[in-house]
Amino acid sequence: MCPAPAPARLPAKGGGTRVDTDGREALGRSRGGLTCKVHLLADDRARPLVWLTSPGQRGDNPMLVPVLEKLRIGRRGPGRPRSRPDRLRGDKAYSSRDTRAYLRRRHIKATIAQPDDQREHRRRRGRAGGRPPAFDKAQYRRRSAAERCVSKWKQFRAVARRYDKRDYIFNGTLTVTAIAIWLRDTVQEPSETT
Template sequence: MVRRHELTDAEWEVLSQALSGRPRLDDRVVLNGIVWKLRTGTAWRDVPARYGPWQTLYTRFRRWALDGTFTRMLAAVQVEADTAGDIDWLVSVDSTVARAHQHAAGARKKGQGAGDEVHDHALGRSRGGLTTKIHLVCDGRGRPLGFVLTGGNAADCTHFEQVMDAIKVIRLGPGRPRTRPDHILGDKGYSSRKIRAYLRKRGIGHTIPERRDQRANRRRKGRTGGRPCGFDKQLYKKRNVVERCFNRLKQWRGIATRYDKTRESYEAAVTIASLFLWLNPL
C-alpha cells in the first residue's frame, strides 16, 4: 500500500532510471523519506523510522543534490514530455519569495571576501528577515522549465536572462537542447528596454505590460520616444499559470518556508517539487 506523500509504482519507474551509481535496495524507501520530509517541512531527525535512519536520508539527499541526480530526473521527465509534444511553449516568467526559517542561517560562507548570505546561499536580508526568491519560468500548463535562486531582496528584471538560460530541454537523438520558447508572458517587473531588446534579438515574442512611468516618459519625448509596446490583453490573461505553479510548489512546506542552510540543498528541494509537478500535471 502506498502511503501519503510516497511514490507510486509509475513514478518510481520513471525516477529510478536517473539514479547514478550502483542501485541500492533501499533507494525507493530513501526517496520516499526525502519526499515526505520536504512535503511536511519537518526536521530530518523527525522523519518516521519506516524510512530508515535520518542520517542515511540526509546523506543520500546531499549526495544526490551535489551529483546532479535530481536535475537529471527533472530533465528526463521534460524530455519525455517534449518527445510526446506535450510542452506548451507559451511560457510565463515570475518570482516568489520564501521566508527563511532561523535554522536556514549560519552556513559556512564560500569564496574569499564574501559579503553576506545573499552572495553565498541565496539568502537576502530585509525588514522581514532572511528570505529567498525563486525566479521561475514555466510552460503553458504551469510546469517549471527552469528556475534560479537569489536573495529575496533581488529585483526580478536583473535575473531575467539567467532564468531564460535555465531553459534546456534535451531532445532525443541528435540536436541541441531547446532553449527558446515561442512566446513569453511577464508582468511589469520585466518591462525594461534591456529585456525587450534581448527577446527581440533571440526572436522570442513577448507580452509584457509597460509601466506607467515608462509610458509617461515616452509621451513626454514625443516622436523621439519611440512607438508604444504591443500588448495583447487576452493573451496576457494566460499568465496566471505561473501563479498556479507557485501555488502548487508552496503546497510543499519545505519550499514555502526554507529550512535548508545551503543553496544546493534548497535548490534540490525546489527541483524535487518541480519534478512532481511534471509527474502530476494539472
C-alpha cells in the first residue's frame, strides 16, 4: 500500500506572500531579505531637504534626477522657491557622463569623485578621452553631511528598521522624523541673526 499524498497547502487569505516586484511600495528583495533605499538631499548642517524611497536593489544614479526635481528651497524674501542647489556633492555612484551633463545643463556645480575604472578608461583613450572633470577635495570632504543626515535618521527605530509595509506610511514616518531633526537643530547661523 502506498502512502497517501500530503494535502496541498492553500495560500494565506490574501493570496500568499507577494513581493513588490515593480517597486510601488519601495521594497526590494536581496539575500538579506526585503530592503529599502532612501535617496536624499541634505544641507550642510545634515538636515534632510528632499528624499525618495526605492527598492534596495535599485541604483543610486537613476534616482538623482527625480530627487533634484522634487527640490524646492524657500527664499527669505518674496519670490518663488529655488529649484536647484548651489552645489551637489556626490560619491562615485553618481559619476556618469549623463549625470554630469544634466548638472551642467541645470547650472549646478558638481563635486563628484571619479571611479578608478572611469579614470583608467579615459587614460587609455589618450587625447580622445577628454580632460578629467573638475574635482575639489575640500568640497568633497563636506559630503559627509549626507552621511550624518542618514545617521540622524537612523536614531529613530522606525526608520532604521522600516516596520511599515506601505510606502506612503514609511514616507510619513520619514517626514515626522525629518521634522524632529529640523526642530532639534534650531540654532541660527551667524548670517541669519542680522
